[in-house]
Amino acid sequence: MATRPLQPDPEEIAARQAVMALCADANRDDLDAAVKALAPPAVEDLRPPETGLVMATGRIGGDGRPFNLGEVSVTRAAIRLPDGASGFAYHLGRDRTKARLAATLDALWQDPARRARVEAALEPAARRADADRRQAARRTAATRVEFLTVARGED
Amino acid sequence: MLAPGFADPVHGAQGTFRAVMDALARPGLLQPLDAGLKPPAPLTPELAALALALTDADTPVWLDAGLADSPEVAAYLRFHTGAPLTDDPARAAFAFIRDPARCPPLARFAQGTPAYPDSSTTLVLALDMIANGERLHLAGPGIKGPTRIALTPLPEGFVAQLAENRAGFPLGVDVILTAPGRVAGLPRSTAVTES
Numbered sequence: 001m002a003t004r005p006l007q008p009d010p011e012e013i014a015a016r017q018a019v020m021a022l023c024a025d026a027n028r029d030d031l032d033a034a035v036k037a038l039a040p041p042a043v044e045d046l047r048p049p050e051t052g053l054v055m056a057t058g059r060i061g062g063d064g065r066p067f068n069l070g071e072v073s074v075t076r077a078a079i080r081l082p083d084g085a086s087g088f089a090y091h092l093g094r095d096r097t098k099a100r101l102a103a104t105l106d107a108l109w110q111d112p113a114r115r116a117r118v119e120a121a122l123e124p125a126a127r128r129a130d131a132d133r134r135q136a137a138r139r140t141a142a143t144r145v146e147f148l149t150v151a152r153g154e155d
Numbered sequence: 156m157l158a159p160g161f162a163d164p165v166h167g168a169q170g171t172f173r174a175v176m177d178a179l180a181r182p183g184l185l186q187p188l189d190a191g192l193k194p195p196a197p198l199t200p201e202l203a204a205l206a207l208a209l210t211d212a213d214t215p216v217w218l219d220a221g222l223a224d225s226p227e228v229a230a231y232l233r234f235h236t237g238a239p240l241t242d243d244p245a246r247a248a249f250a251f252i253r254d255p256a257r258c259p260p261l262a263r264f265a266q267g268t269p270a271y272p273d274s275s276t277t278l279v280l281a282l283d284m285i286a287n288g289e290r291l292h293l294a295g296p297g298i299k300g301p302t303r304i305a306l307t308p309l310p311e312g313f314v315a316q317l318a319e320n321r322a323g324f325p326l327g328v329d330v331i332l333t334a335p336g337r338v339a340g341l342p343r344s345t346a347v348t349e350s
Contacts, residue, residue: 046157046158046159046160046234047164047234048162048163048164078234080156080157080159084156086156086157
């Protein structure tokens with residue numbers, strides 16, 4: 001059995017994180033379509049998907065002192081492919097099927113031969129997530145109040 | 156390559172816990188244990204079932220030399236239980252021993268304190284066979300009538316060590332014996348004599 005390097009390439013870590021972030025943004029149908037397109041071999045659960053609570057931490061303005069915002073439900077999944085590659089996913093919410101699909105994509109992505117196909121299969125999910133983000137930004141922008149326009153009139 | 160844990164984590168852990176509880180409540184009576192695990196060698200399925208059912212992030216685990224030499228075993232236990240591994244037997248809450256013949260003396264494990272005798276180590280031994288036999292005579296709480304068990308292999312000086320362990324009551328270690336498909340308990344309250 002080939003031993004993996006203990007310290008993987010930082011670029012590879014960043015690329016894997018980007019794929020997993022995309023899976024977290026995508027909805028279940030997108031992930032389902034991506035996995036079906038890749039037709040993975042039999043997937044075995046290392047640990048059946050399970051839901052638990054995680055304390056979410058926030059920072060005011062993004063750089064203030066960290067504070068505990070509250071507990072959020074998180075579902076995690078860990079799977080293994082027949083060739084020994086294991087995939088992991090932690091997702092907000094309680095959708096076990098979605099977490100398992102994301103873990104499957106994680107395992108498939110780790111094989112350099114399959115990497116390009118996984119990223120291509122996730123392309124529609126990326127487009128949809130991007131469109132959702134833009135729409136949310138547009139809706140927020142429409143409700144913006146310009147405080148400059150309520151300047152007090154001096155008489 | 157990581158191996159899977161219990162297929163049904165809740166019922167797998169509960170079933171194993173029940174078997175161990177019954178084994179410790181009725182020392183010397185063999186309890187069936189079939190967890191359906193396929194852990195990496197040299198970890199046996201029974202040792203793995205007990206590790207997955209009993210250990211977590213709050214229980215330091217000590218592994219004997221054979222188990223500690225295998226990075227797959229450490230990765231398996233770390234992934235499925237999150238338990239910290241320790242190389243000091245006196246700090247361990249659980250000790251898993253694949254090769255009982257080379258087990259350190261029982262006195263080297265945590266004995267508990269008079270205020271907290273429960274903070275002692277629980278040893279889990281993997282044997283080849285446990286049978287109702289003639290070798291060891293057991294007496295003590297939870298044992299009705301004459302109970303005899305035969306252990307294969309029986310570590311050298313094990314009976315003397317168990318007698319010493321019992322002499323320190325309420326301090327001392329509890330021993331859980333496992334063999335393929337079976338588990339039996341030897342809590343510190345049990346008096347073991349060779350017959």
